[in-house]
Amino acid sequence: MRPHFPSLPALAAFEIVYRRLSISEAAHELSLTQSAVSKQIKALELFFGQDLFERRARGLVATPAADLLAARLAPCLDQMEGLVREMHAVRQGGGVLKLAVVPTFATRWLMPRLRHLAQHHPNLVLNLSTQLDRFEFAGSGLDAGIIFGKPDWPNCDYSLIATENQVVVCSPDFLQRFGRPAExxxxxxxxxxxxxSRPNAWxxxxxTHGLPEPAGISGPRFDLFSMVAEAALAGLGIALLPEILIREELKQRTLVAxxxxxxxxxxxxxxxxxxxxxxxxxxQTFQTWLLAQASSQ
Known part of the structure; x- marks a missing residue:
């Protein structure tokens, strides 16, 4: 049996009072009277057996106990808010999907398309995180992933989104300063x-082209393809990048193949x-939408 907990309304009131250090502002945000909010705070102080705020002439001052409670409470309230959204999504038939995506694909391919997803599937709740390295679904809380590599994951099904074509690019400014390589x-x-993430790509x-690898290839190294792309845009050098991730830059000619x-x-x-x-x-909803987006590119 779980131990007795303070009431959720009291905790919600505390979070706002702690954030604003004002009973009156918290009351306004909660559409309650100041007396009602004060009673919620007093109930918490009685529950924990210690003061959460010092009442001074210039206003409230949070105690160390309040600092501790606020630090632990904030993520719990965020999780509760997320749970409420997910429950509404399930009720409305949209569903919930916790998805891990390789970082640069997330920022440069998926994110620009999520507005379309929201417009056509407004009841789908997508919880998105990034994973650069291979991960295990067991114990992760994840439902699906968008990965790069080979789909040799045990007990998993998969769908091909796109193959990866490489392109050698630089900025127009770089070409003006250094000239264009003829071959x-x-x-x-x-x-x-x-x-x-791909240290041996060059x-x-x-x-592949039957050329000897230059001794001591010069140039900086970056964690993510998105950083490499930004470095190329800034004219720092020549990059070898997946074409699928820089199509807009190629179209706008901010990067030149x-x-x-x-x-x-x-x-x-x-x-x-x-x-x-x-x-x-x-x-199922996300997979259908994702593959339709991939086939239309």
Missing amino acids: RKDLSRFPLLHSA SRWFE LFPVETYSEGAYYFIYPRHKAHMSGL
């Missing part, structure tokens, strides 16, 4: 931008999920 072999004379690129788009990547982007979650309405 692929000339790249060894230019600063090359590197992604820490080595494989030179090998130095050679034709090439297909040689070892992996692809997949939507993947545990088989036992295939029945989830939120997963």
